[in-house]
Amino acid sequence: MPPHTPHTPTQTSTASSSTPGPLARHHFLLRRLHSLSGIMPVGIFVIFHLFTNMQMVFPGKFQHEVAFIHSMPALLFIEIFGLWLPIGFHALLGIGYMMNWVPNTISYSYRDNWRYTMQRITAWIALVFIFAHVATLRWRLNLWGWHTPFYLDAVNHATGEVIARGDDGEPLALAHASTAMALQSSYAVLAFYIIGVYGVVYHWANGLWTAAISWGLTVSVQAQKRWGGVCAVLGISLGLFSAAAIYGAMSYEPTAQEQAAIAQLAGTDEPNIEVDHPEDHETKSPEDAGTGVSSGH
Amino acid sequence: MIKSNKPKTLTFKIKRQDDPKSEPYWQAFDMPYRPSLNIISCLQYIAGHATTTGGKDVAPVVWECSCLEEVCGSCTMVINGRARQSCSALVDEILDETGDTIITLEPMSKFPVVRDLWVDRSRMFENLKKVKGWVPIDGTHKLGEGPQESPEQQDMRYALSRCMTCGCCLEACPQFTIDNEFIGAQAISQARYFNEHETGATLKDERLDALSEVGGVSDCGNAQNCVKVCPKDIPLTESIAATGRQLTVHHIKKFFTGK
Ligand code: SF4
Ligand code: SF4
Ligand code: FES
Numbered sequence: 001m002p003p004h005t006p007h008t009p010t011q012t013s014t015a016s017s018s019t020p021g022p023l024a025r026h027h028f029l030l031r032r033l034h035s036l037s038g039i040m041p042v043g044i045f046v047i048f049h050l051f052t053n054m055q056m057v058f059p060g061k062f063q064h065e066v067a068f069i070h071s072m073p074a075l076l077f078i079e080i081f082g083l084w085l086p087i088g089f090h091a092l093l094g095i096g097y098m099m100n101w102v103p104n105t106i107s108y109s110y111r112d113n114w115r116y117t118m119q120r121i122t123a124w125i126a127l128v129f130i131f132a133h134v135a136t137l138r139w140r141l142n143l144w145g146w147h148t149p150f151y152l153d154a155v156n157h158a159t160g161e162v163i164a165r166g167d168d169g170e171p172l173a174l175a176h177a178s179t180a181m182a183l184q185s186s187y188a189v190l191a192f193y194i195i196g197v198y199g200v201v202y203h204w205a206n207g208l209w210t211a212a213i214s215w216g217l218t219v220s221v222q223a224q225k226r227w228g229g230v231c232a233v234l235g236i237s238l239g240l241f242s243a244a245a246i247y248g249a250m251s252y253e254p255t256a257q258e259q260a261a262i263a264q265l266a267g268t269d270e271p272n273i274e275v276d277h278p279e280d281h282e283t284k285s286p287e288d289a290g291t292g293v294s295s296g297h
Numbered sequence: 298m299i300k301s302n303k304p305k306t307l308t309f310k311i312k313r314q315d316d317p318k319s320e321p322y323w324q325a326f327d328m329p330y331r332p333s334l335n336i337i338s339c340l341q342y343i344a345g346h347a348t349t350t351g352g353k354d355v356a357p358v359v360w361e362c363s364c365l366e367e368v369c370g371s372c373t374m375v376i377n378g379r380a381r382q383s384c385s386a387l388v389d390e391i392l393d394e395t396g397d398t399i400i401t402l403e404p405m406s407k408f409p410v411v412r413d414l415w416v417d418r419s420r421m422f423e424n425l426k427k428v429k430g431w432v433p434i435d436g437t438h439k440l441g442e443g444p445q446e447s448p449e450q451q452d453m454r455y456a457l458s459r460c461m462t463c464g465c466c467l468e469a470c471p472q473f474t475i476d477n478e479f480i481g482a483q484a485i486s487q488a489r490y491f492n493e494h495e496t497g498a499t500l501k502d503e504r505l506d507a508l509s510e511v512g513g514v515s516d517c518g519n520a521q522n523c524v525k526v527c528p529k530d531i532p533l534t535e536s537i538a539a540t541g542r543q544l545t546v547h548h549i550k551k552f553f554t555g556k
Binding site: 020024029031032097100101102103104106107108110112113115116117119120210213214215216217218219220221 | 375378379469471472474477479509510511513514515516517518519520521522525526532534535537538539540541542543544545546548
């Protein structure tokens with residue numbers, strides 16, 4: 001409950017008397033784009049991402065899928081316009097919208113109210129998780145000693161030098177091994193991934209349900225229930241994919257060759273990464289956190 | 298719970314506030330139990346015996362009420378943590394539910410307190426003005442007969458017409474705070490009520506524009522508390538979704554007609 005702050009008793013309809021800013025003028029459009037950006041590029045990406053990860057339970061498949069994604073044309077373009085801009089937009093507006101509510105699940109402990117509150121909690125979880133996930137794996141940053149870089153294969157992409165080769169003579173495949181080493185690096189990372197992934201899945205599935213109300217697709221209570229069933233099935237499927245992916249990563253035992261290649265790649269300076277100052281190889285205490293992070297490429 | 302097992306005394310913990318600017322404080326009052334009490338009759342007793350459990354004589358507690366049959370909405374307050382009408386809140390039922398002889402009464406937290414349990418609910422009226430919650434029939438010429446309405450349409454609109462502007466839906470809404478701009482389920486549902494009226498629909502575009510602004514429908518977070526606390530069983534979440542649909546159509550039209 002908010003404090004009873006002194007307050008002018010009557011709010012007359014002058015809220016918009018001062019000229020509204022661009023955010024206020026396009027309020028409706030921004031809200032709808034916020035809703036759309038969560039579902040369309042970002043949500044669809046999450047589905048494909050988890051589907052790909054799930055293939056870690058089938059040996060060899062994951063490498064193939066990731067290699068396919070990395071081979072896509074205009075990948076950087078897709079990444080920027082299909083992912084970063086929509087995610088950034090969704091996150092920024094979302095943070096703004098979340099400044100404006102008061103939780104009241106204690107007095108009104110309906111399931112829907114919990115569902116709504118969880119949507120806001122998982123928003124923060126997703127925000128932190130996605131950032132840390134991308135920063136540590138994709139950008140290969142060292143976050144306070146948390147250094148779990150992802151490599152597609154044993155190639156130093158800066159120099160083109162092949163560090164190790166597999167039995168087939170191709171550069172050694174490292175997608176599965178480096179993901180496995182990331183998740184196996186500590187229980188804290190594992191717990192963070194479990195909470196983060198399930199937070200994201202919940203946020204997306206529930207967002208899909210509420211978006212149908214906001215856009216006016218599901219008007220009647222029955223329609224909302226039915227669509228709720230669809231969203232639940234989607235959410236649970238993604239949850240199972242995630243469980244499979246986590247199992248696939250945790251049960252994999254990287255070979256000595258893979259471990260050596262990953263250590264070498266993480267150790268050699270990849271010029272476009274700039275994280276591997278010698279001191280980064282020591283596990284750091286949080287106190288010297290500031291020096292642990294340097295910018296990505 | 299067994300009905301015969303009734304207490305001798307009831308204790309009311311009441312959150313009081315002397316005027317809109319002063320700090321709230323709590324006082325407790327005891328009163329003898331009688332069968333078939335409602336919260337208003339308890340408040341009447343307490344007003345007549347304005348002595349706290351500590352034996353201090355105080356100013357009588359102030360509250361608002363009018364119809365005493367759950368149609369005016371003026372007696373709405375927070376009883377044991379939940380917003381409802383005090384005239385239809387029966388002590389026997391509360392005792393059965395909670396098994397506790399202590400009952401807490403607070404003013405609604407989303408409206409400015411005037412005094413004690415009495416709040417200023419005029420924000421709801423202002424919101425009705427924002428969404429033009431009326432049928433425009435003012436004029437000098439004869440308008441003839443009103444439009445025909447199908448029984449289904451009548452049923453739908455009748456359900457919406459029952460709103461008594463009590464404020465429960467707003468009190469329970471996590472998106473509606475004492476000082477933000479959200480207009481809440483009550484005004485959204487009333488906008489739909491008038492948009493669905495054939496003559497009222499002449500103002501539909503203006504209503505939808507008002508509902509697109511900051512504080513409009515899209516500020517709803519779909520917690521769906523409103524529909525659960527509405528004493529009049531108004532299908533508020535359906536109103537919100539239906540208005541969302543009208544807005545989708547309205548803005549696509551606007552986008553392509555350029556108006
Ligand atoms: S919609 Fe229901 S809860 Fe809200 S003000 Fe009207 S009657 Fe009260
Ligand atoms: S659905 Fe939830 S957020 Fe929307 S008006 Fe109702 S209580 Fe408020
Ligand atoms: S006095 Fe009118 S609703 Fe309670």
